[in-house]
Amino acid sequence: MADDKTRIDEATGTETTGHSWDGIEELNTPLPRWWLYCFYACIVFAAGYAVWYPAWPGATSGAVGGTLRDNVAVAIQEHAEGQSEWVDKIAAASLEEIRQDDQLLAFATSAGEAAFGVNCSQCHGAGAQGFVGYPNLNDDAWLWGGSLDDIYHTINHGVRNEDSDDTRWSEMPAFGDILEAPEVTDVANHVMALGGLEHDADAAARGAEIYLDNCAACHGEDGGGDPEQGAPRLNDAIWLFGGNYELISSQIKQPAHGVMPAWGLRLDDTTVKALTLYVHGLGGGS
Amino acid sequence: MTETSVPDEDGPLYSSRRKIHPKAVSGFFRRMKWQIMIVALAIYYLTPWIRWYRGEGQPDQAVLIDMANRRFYFFFIEIWPQEFYFVAGLLVMAGIGLFLVTSVVGRAWCGYFCPQTVWTDLFIHIERWVEGDRNAQIRLENAPWTAAKYRKRITKHGIWLMIAVLTGGAWVFYFADAPTLLRELLTLQAPFIAYASIAVLTFTTYALGGLMREQVCIYMCPWPRIQGAMLDENSLTVTYNDWRGEPRGKHRKSAAAASFGDCVDCNACVAVCPTGVDIREGQQIGCITCGLCIDACDKVMDKLDLAKGLISYSTLADYEASKAGAPQKSVMSAILKPRTAIYAVIWGGIGLAMIAALLVRDRLDASFEHVRNPPFIQLSDGSIRNGFDLKLSNMRLEPRMFEIALNGLPGAFMTRANSEAPPARDMRIQVPGNGTFEARVFVTIPGELAEDEGAFSFDVRDLSGTDAIAYDANFIAPE
Numbered sequence: 001m002a003d004d005k006t007r008i009d010e011a012t013g014t015e016t017t018g019h020s021w022d023g024i025e026e027l028n029t030p031l032p033r034w035w036l037y038c039f040y041a042c043i044v045f046a047a048g049y050a051v052w053y054p055a056w057p058g059a060t061s062g063a064v065g066g067t068l069r070d071n072v073a074v075a076i077q078e079h080a081e082g083q084s085e086w087v088d089k090i091a092a093a094s095l096e097e098i099r100q101d102d103q104l105l106a107f108a109t110s111a112g113e114a115a116f117g118v119n120c121s122q123c124h125g126a127g128a129q130g131f132v133g134y135p136n137l138n139d140d141a142w143l144w145g146g147s148l149d150d151i152y153h154t155i156n157h158g159v160r161n162e163d164s165d166d167t168r169w170s171e172m173p174a175f176g177d178i179l180e181a182p183e184v185t186d187v188a189n190h191v192m193a194l195g196g197l198e199h200d201a202d203a204a205a206r207g208a209e210i211y212l213d214n215c216a217a218c219h220g221e222d223g224g225g226d227p228e229q230g231a232p233r234l235n236d237a238i239w240l241f242g243g244n245y246e247l248i249s250s251q252i253k254q255p256a257h258g259v260m261p262a263w264g265l266r267l268d269d270t271t272v273k274a275l276t277l278y279v280h281g282l283g284g285g286s
Numbered sequence: 287m288t289e290t291s292v293p294d295e296d297g298p299l300y301s302s303r304r305k306i307h308p309k310a311v312s313g314f315f316r317r318m319k320w321q322i323m324i325v326a327l328a329i330y331y332l333t334p335w336i337r338w339y340r341g342e343g344q345p346d347q348a349v350l351i352d353m354a355n356r357r358f359y360f361f362f363i364e365i366w367p368q369e370f371y372f373v374a375g376l377l378v379m380a381g382i383g384l385f386l387v388t389s390v391v392g393r394a395w396c397g398y399f400c401p402q403t404v405w406t407d408l409f410i411h412i413e414r415w416v417e418g419d420r421n422a423q424i425r426l427e428n429a430p431w432t433a434a435k436y437r438k439r440i441t442k443h444g445i446w447l448m449i450a451v452l453t454g455g456a457w458v459f460y461f462a463d464a465p466t467l468l469r470e471l472l473t474l475q476a477p478f479i480a481y482a483s484i485a486v487l488t489f490t491t492y493a494l495g496g497l498m499r500e501q502v503c504i505y506m507c508p509w510p511r512i513q514g515a516m517l518d519e520n521s522l523t524v525t526y527n528d529w530r531g532e533p534r535g536k537h538r539k540s541a542a543a544a545s546f547g548d549c550v551d552c553n554a555c556v557a558v559c560p561t562g563v564d565i566r567e568g569q570q571i572g573c574i575t576c577g578l579c580i581d582a583c584d585k586v587m588d589k590l591d592l593a594k595g596l597i598s599y600s601t602l603a604d605y606e607a608s609k610a611g612a613p614q615k616s617v618m619s620a621i622l623k624p625r626t627a628i629y630a631v632i633w634g635g636i637g638l639a640m641i642a643a644l645l646v647r648d649r650l651d652a653s654f655e656h657v658r659n660p661p662f663i664q665l666s667d668g669s670i671r672n673g674f675d676l677k678l679s680n681m682r683l684e685p686r687m688f689e690i691a692l693n694g695l696p697g698a699f700m701t702r703a704n705s706e707a708p709p710a711r712d713m714r715i716q717v718p719g720n721g722t723f724e725a726r727v728f729v730t731i732p733g734e735l736a737e738d739e740g741a742f743s744f745d746v747r748d749l750s751g752t753d754a755i756a757y758d759a760n761f762i763a764p765e
Contacts, residue, residue: 099704106724127659138663138673196668236666281703283663283673283728 091270095148098277105277112278115271119263128282133241133258138282141238144168145227146286152276158262159230167262170230175214176253187211188249194223194235197243303501305427306562308410309420309554313581322398323407331452334459338362341683344720351461357720363644364720366681368651375640379633386629388513390621392522396510397576402502403560405453405495409446410560416442420557446496447488454487500561503574510571517569519602520623524575526555526566526597529609534566548592555579555597565597575599650688650753651679652746654727661762670763671730678724678746680717687716687749692729694742695761701728714749735763 006018009027019026030036049055054062066074080087086107090098098104117126123134130136135143144154154168161167175184190207192199212221218231225233232240240258241251263272279285338348338361345352350359358365358373365372387394396403417423417438429435458480459467470476471484494502503510517523531549549566556564558579563572565579583597604614657673665671680686691712692698699709703726707713717723727744740761747754 105704125659127657129660129663136660136663138660138671139665141666233666237664237668238666281726283671283701283703283726284665 087270090273095152095273095276098273099148099280105281108274108277109281111271112274112276115267115275116278119267120275123260128279133256135240135258136238137279138284139238140284140286141233141236142227142284142286143230143232143240146280146284148276148280148285150227151279151285152272154260155272155275155279156262156264159260160257161259161262163265164262168230170218171257172218172231172255174254179210179214179252183207183210184249184252187215188245188252191215191223191234191248191252192245195239195243196235196237199245304562306500306560307420307423307427308560308562308578309557309582310414311554311558311578311582311585313578313584315577315581319398319407319576319578323404326399326401326404327408331456334456334464341719344683345463347463349460350463353461364681364683366651366679369647372640372644375636379636379640382629382633382636384509385516386626386633388516389521389623389626389629392517393510393513393573393575396503396513396574400509400574402494402507403574403576405449405491406499406560408449409495409499412445412449413442416445443496446492450488450491450495451484453491454484457487458483500572503561504572510574514571518625519606522575522599522601523569524565524573524577524580524597525600525602525605526568527595527600527605527608528566531566531596548587548590548596550586550590552586554582554586558582648753648755649681650746650748650755651677651681652688652690652744652755652757653677654744654757654759656759656762657726662764664764665730667732669730669732670735670761671728672761674727674729674744674759676725676727677722678715678717679722680719683719685716685719685721686751687714689714689747689749690727691745691747692742693745693756695729695731695739697733698729698731698742698761701730702726703728729761731761731763735761 006016006028008014009016009025012027014027014029017026017028031039050060052063054060054067086104089104090108090111093101093104098108116124116128120128124130124137125134128137135141140146142150144150144159153166157164157166157168159168160171175187179187186203186207187210188207189199189203190205190211193201193204218229219225219234220231223234225231237243239247241247241256263275267275333349334347336348337346338359339346340359345359347359348361350357352359356367363372384395413423417426426435426438455471458471462480467476467480471480498506528547531547533545533547534549534551535546536551555566556562556579558581559565560576560578561572561574563570565573577599580597580599584594587594587596600608600614607614654674654676657675661672663671663673676690678688678690680688689712690700692700699711700713701707701709702713705725709730713727715723715725740763742759742761744757744759745754746757
């Protein structure tokens with residue numbers, strides 16, 4: 001097929017490769033030089049890349065001595081070091097000291113907001129607005145106290161958490177087993193009267209005495225509640241488990257009890273402090 | 287023609303570059319180019335070093351683009367990010383300014399002011415200073431690689447690189463306090479981005495000014511093409527008056543000399559051209575209208591006792607008139623035309639509007655963004671509270687005390703997160719000069735909100751001045 005003789009093709013002025021099939025010859029039109037050099041450069045680059053980075057999973061670890069995962073770990077480490085100045089200050093300062101320092105407070109609040117989004121928003125909501133059974137943290141009603149130290153303690157040790165000795169613990173008896181059904185109705189109406197809800201005045205009057213005997217020890221005679229033992233205030237407009245007759249009487253008969261993890265066992269103290277300041281700054285802190 | 291970078295129309299699409307060795311020339315346009323170059327380079331290199339006192343704790347650099355703190359300082363003007371339209375306006379003015387200048391004096395930008403022209407010119411002078419003028423350069427180019435050639439080439443590229451480093455170096459001073467950054471740069475403590483910027487600009491200056499030169503104008507820059515579309519018969523261009531010069535001929539004493547025009551075909555106009563074009567071929571994209579060929583030709587005409595202006599700045603209309611023997615129109619005809627007037631009006635209008643905007647612009651900015659999650663909070667006593675994220679910017683350089691007052695919402699009061707101030711219908715906030723204050727402001731209504739009464743405003747005013755803003759907001763309550 002080939003006579004290996006190259007020549008200049010008359011029609012095009014281009015050199016032939018010397019290949020000829022039945023008189024049909026092949027013109028020699030090589031790839032552009034720049035293209036070829038780029039191609040060679042890619043081959044060289046690929047060889048270097050395969051040596052430099054871990055190219056064969058499990059077999060080579062790469063001359064660079066690490067993976068992208070390691071790079072992320074290093075980046076996180078560097079980030080933490082970059083923040084260490086502030087983190088150390090927060091670790092050293094008391095909650096009140098942080099609250100008085102504008103810069104520290106700004107740092108702690110935004111750190112707390114981030115930690116809240118990751119750890120707390122699942123139950124309390126992204127805006128800390130709460131849901132039925134999960135307290136709203138924006139308002140001024142606090143089951144366990146709304147001061148910086150109270151909030152810090154609650155976050156640290158959780159609510160009804162068996163892993164922490166200092167956890168917030170209260171348990172209202174199931175009055176469905178103690179009181180007769182009409183008595184529950186009466187005391188429910190009394191509670192609604194305390195909270196300023198529409199109620200049956202006669203039933204409420206009958207319920208007053210039952211309330212004093214059974215409920216006032218914890219919730220207070222006037223329904224003011226007691227944060228010391230986690231007894232919710234009843235004479236306000238906020239109802240954790242709902243503010244109507246059905247829900248209130250249900251809560252009297254068979255109370256639901258919320259729980260919260262002891263975050264001190266999961267997060268470092270600086271994060272718990274930051275969360276405390278964020279929650280306290282939502283507007284309801286006392 | 288003998289030496290041109292512009293590919294022939296019938297030639298190959300890609301042709302390798304023919305190196306240009308422009309010959310030194312003196313004259314009116316050369317002097318003008320020198321003056322403009324000195325002024326332009328001085329502005330570029332020295333501006334970051336001008337100091338401008340703005341008060342304690344404020345940057346004292348006259349021109350500073352402070353990325354980290356999001357401010358642009360220009361002498362007595364401070365631009366905040368939300369006022370970026372001033373910068374956009376300047377860019378629009380620069381664009382229309384180019385149109386205006388092109389409409390009046392042709393490609394003056396290309397020939398005298400464009401950084402590519404200025405730096406290339408500078409690099410050409412360095413080259414000439416090291417290697418000698420055109421002929422010496424061509425001889426050196428073709429000479430074998432001797433020690434002397436190495437020495438000259440290394441010296442030339444060394445000086446080019448030095449200028450390139452200084453050019454990149456000057457650039458970064460616009461973005462940080464110049465004396466501090468210089469100290470950091472020299473002690474290797476400057477941020478990586480500063481070194482990277484200098485490296486990139488060193489490379490571009492060296493490559494564009496030293497190696498690529500006229501190729502940037504001919505192949506890379508879109509402006510010559512746009513300008514080409516903007517020129518008309520009344521635009522000033524560098525024109526070879528062929529009706530006077532042709533037929534050209536060298537041998538003035540030959541028999542044919544009687545029919546010759548004024549052009550002696552000495553090639554001086556081609557030799558001095560920094561983009562290597564032959565102006566005698568007519569107006570072309572490679573011509574940046576720097577006028578050096580006019581200087582060169584005028585000298586030759588002087589020697590030959592012929593009238594100057596065989597190559598001249600003139601309009602196509604003048605060229606046609608002269609050719610026909612008619613008197614030329616005045617220079618004003620190139621300037622006074624509707625297009626020029628329209629550009630001038632637009633340009634001046636934007637300029638005046640910006641000055642007016644600058645004089646009346648607010649030096650106080652406040653926003654109260656309603657907290658959307660949750661939109662309202664019921665408090666234990668039944669009152670309703672809304673949260674607003676306040677951002678209060680004091681755009682003057684001195685600290686100021688502002689008063690925020692509720693306008694509307696009878697009975698409502700304000701509190702501030704993490705503040706112990708008692709609830710009130712107004713509050714005072716001190717904001718540092720050139721700074722922003724941020725806080726969450728709570729507005730609480732003790733009772734029920736009457737229907738259609740949610741609209742109110744936060745009235746912010748400067749207690750010591752006249753700046754005031756009323757920010758409209760809406761109170762949200764459960765239905």
